[in-house]
Amino acid sequence: MKKIVLFVFLYFACINILNANDSVFVSIVKNVSIKDTQETIQNAELLKEDLSKQNFTQLVKSWKKVEALYFAGDMDEDYIDTPRYIDVFHNLKEDLNEQMQRVIDSKDEVNIALFKNSFKTINALEYVLLNDEVISKREKELAIVILNSIISKLEDINEVYENYVNNPNKSKKWENSLLMNTLIASTYRLKEWRIAEVAGISSKYKNNPDNKRAEYNLSKNSLEAIKAILDAHKKVMSKQNFKNFYSVSNSFEITKQISDIQIYFKNIDNEIVKIKNDDLTKANELYKQVINLHNAYYFSLLEQLSITSKIVDADGD
Amino acid sequence: MDSLNVFEYFINPNKRLYFGYILSSIFIAFLFYYFTKIKTKVIFSKKLWFHKSAILDYKYFFVGYFINILFLIPFLISAKTIAFSVNKFLYFQFDFFETNFFSYNQIIFLYTLALFIASDFTRYWLHRFLHTIPFLWEFHKIHHSAKVLNPATFYRVHFVENILFGLRYSFTIGIVTGIFIYFFGAMIDIYMVAGVNILLFIFSLLGSNLRHSHVPLSYGKYLEKWFISPKQHQVHHSKKYFNKNYGGYLAIWDRIFGTLKLSSEIKTMKFGLKKEQMKEYSSLKDLIFTPFKNLINNYTRK
Numbered sequence: 001m002k003k004i005v006l007f008v009f010l011y012f013a014c015i016n017i018l019n020a021n022d023s024v025f026v027s028i029v030k031n032v033s034i035k036d037t038q039e040t041i042q043n044a045e046l047l048k049e050d051l052s053k054q055n056f057t058q059l060v061k062s063w064k065k066v067e068a069l070y071f072a073g074d075m076d077e078d079y080i081d082t083p084r085y086i087d088v089f090h091n092l093k094e095d096l097n098e099q100m101q102r103v104i105d106s107k108d109e110v111n112i113a114l115f116k117n118s119f120k121t122i123n124a125l126e127y128v129l130l131n132d133e134v135i136s137k138r139e140k141e142l143a144i145v146i147l148n149s150i151i152s153k154l155e156d157i158n159e160v161y162e163n164y165v166n167n168p169n170k171s172k173k174w175e176n177s178l179l180m181n182t183l184i185a186s187t188y189r190l191k192e193w194r195i196a197e198v199a200g201i202s203s204k205y206k207n208n209p210d211n212k213r214a215e216y217n218l219s220k221n222s223l224e225a226i227k228a229i230l231d232a233h234k235k236v237m238s239k240q241n242f243k244n245f246y247s248v249s250n251s252f253e254i255t256k257q258i259s260d261i262q263i264y265f266k267n268i269d270n271e272i273v274k275i276k277n278d279d280l281t282k283a284n285e286l287y288k289q290v291i292n293l294h295n296a297y298y299f300s301l302l303e304q305l306s307i308t309s310k311i312v313d314a315d316g317d
Numbered sequence: 318m319d320s321l322n323v324f325e326y327f328i329n330p331n332k333r334l335y336f337g338y339i340l341s342s343i344f345i346a347f348l349f350y351y352f353t354k355i356k357t358k359v360i361f362s363k364k365l366w367f368h369k370s371a372i373l374d375y376k377y378f379f380v381g382y383f384i385n386i387l388f389l390i391p392f393l394i395s396a397k398t399i400a401f402s403v404n405k406f407l408y409f410q411f412d413f414f415e416t417n418f419f420s421y422n423q424i425i426f427l428y429t430l431a432l433f434i435a436s437d438f439t440r441y442w443l444h445r446f447l448h449t450i451p452f453l454w455e456f457h458k459i460h461h462s463a464k465v466l467n468p469a470t471f472y473r474v475h476f477v478e479n480i481l482f483g484l485r486y487s488f489t490i491g492i493v494t495g496i497f498i499y500f501f502g503a504m505i506d507i508y509m510v511a512g513v514n515i516l517l518f519i520f521s522l523l524g525s526n527l528r529h530s531h532v533p534l535s536y537g538k539y540l541e542k543w544f545i546s547p548k549q550h551q552v553h554h555s556k557k558y559f560n561k562n563y564g565g566y567l568a569i570w571d572r573i574f575g576t577l578k579l580s581s582e583i584k585t586m587k588f589g590l591k592k593e594q595m596k597e598y599s600s601l602k603d604l605i606f607t608p609f610k611n612l613i614n615n616y617t618r619k
Contacts, residue, residue: 177505184503
């Protein structure tokens with residue numbers, strides 16, 4: 001018995017030591033990316049069983065976290081486009097709702113009717129489930145096929161992450177750079193696509209606010225999506241029980257930047273509380289606060305974490 | 318240059334006199350003499366290594382080290398500042414940019430190459446300006462006042478010239494890095510060997526110390542149109558051809574801008590300045606103060 005206790009103790013001690021030696025990136029993938037991806041798969045399965053609005057909201061929330069910190073495309077180039085097979089927000093020129101209505105109305109077999117990749121995305125699913133009060137038999141069948149497609153893509157993502165944490169074969173420089181680039185791009189999309197374009201702040205829609213441009217206007221989940229994205233960022237930048245940029249801020253000499261970022265998170269949260277009924281048309285202040293966060297990533301952290309080039313002192317000739 | 322250690326110049330691969338580059342140059346010189354059967358009398362001559370000019374080079378190398386510490390460090394730091402200023406400028410002019418077009422390895426390759434080419438290009442022009450702008454030529458004369466050439470002649474450079482090269486470094490590296498950060502964010506890196514850009518490491522290893530030597534190593538007619546050979550640089554040090562071969566590693570700039578001279582076209586080389594000028598550069602004090610003295614004289618004469 002003593003041997004078993006000792007073995008178990010040593011096993012967990014070893015696991016702890018191994019985890020402590022993980023890089024920030026591997027720790028994030030283990031503790032955030034994989035967990036969020038698996039949670040999204042579970043939520044998709046739950047939605048398959050019960051096609052309720054709440055379950056759809058849960059799926060949106062978990063998926064947005066996965067999307068906000070999507071690394072699989074850089075770990076394995078074969079998966080660079082995978083998020084676009086799940087979500088086409090801001091990546092589609094046609095009116096998806098109009099197309100999905102035609103899919104619902106058509107008499108074609110479900111798999112044939114969903115012939116386009118964009119028809120099997122979470123955006124298509126939103127229309128199928130929430131275009132009216134009742135979910136018809138046809139809509140149920142469509143939703144199941146869409147969800148199966150989403151689950152299959154998420155399983156691919158999960159596999160890429162699992163493979164990477166089992167064999168982290170890239171340099172720490174690459175890992176930290178990817179983490180930074182992902183956060184920067186994510187805040188840019190957050191402020192421009194999800195806030196500025198809805199609130200009529202962007203140059204394209206100047207003084208023309210319209211909630212129809214919001215990410216999940218039909219299900220009124222746009223603010224939930226924004227919150228989920230910010231939650232994912234907090235997993236990387238705020239205090240957690242695993243290694244992240246917050247826990248290594250001293251050794252990376254980014255304490256000032258990390259501390260500023262906590263203030264921006266707080267300010268953003270304060271602005272989010274003010275938004276009611278998913279109405280993002282008056283989100284000007286929220287936009288300003290997200291700019292601060294984006295700039296903190298883009299200018300301060302990037303500056304601190306990026307490289308300086310060296311050159312032979314081949315000067316004078 | 319983190320601490321005052323002059324020997325760092327011999328153990329740091331970022332320095333031209335790094336022992337690895339010296340050894341490789343000796344090895345290349347050995348092969349050169351072995352295969353060409355050219356007499357080695359000059360290269361082993363005491364007169365060469367203990368020539369007044371060579372001794373002045375050695376002394377100036379040590380003095381110059383301390384001068385450089387004082388004048389170069391601030392400029393080396395500012396390359397980063399320029400990089401982020403350029404990035405900021407591009408960001409505010411053209412907004413955020415994101416691309417997945419290039420793989421990580423392709424970006425590293427492009428960045429490594431861009432740094433090398435841009436640096437060689439600006440070195441060509443600064444070097445040319447040092448010859449063609451009378452004010453700058455007064456400072457660059459120090460380097461050309463060497464009557465005999467040895468690897469330490471590389472450091473026979475006035476501190477004003479060092480400042481200019483420091484600025485050149487900051488702007489070149491800063492601008493290239495700023496552009497790359499704008500396009501690729503944090504995901505930029507350099508292929509390096511021993512902490513040095515791999516291309517510079519290779520070129521330094523391939524006999525860069527023979528440029529300032531009496532080993533007339535030519536790359537042949539074809540290669541000399543692409544790369545500056547040690548002999549081509551020696552041609553540049555020859556009195557008649559100060560206005561030729563300004564290039565660092567690449568000969569393409571000399572070709573494009575009409576200053577290329579192939580080593581095969583030159584029969585004899587005489588190093589140093591005109592006889593009457595040479596006496597102005599015979600001591601450490603001269604090397605530091607003569608340019609200022611000449612500039613004041615030129616100004617007051619007007």
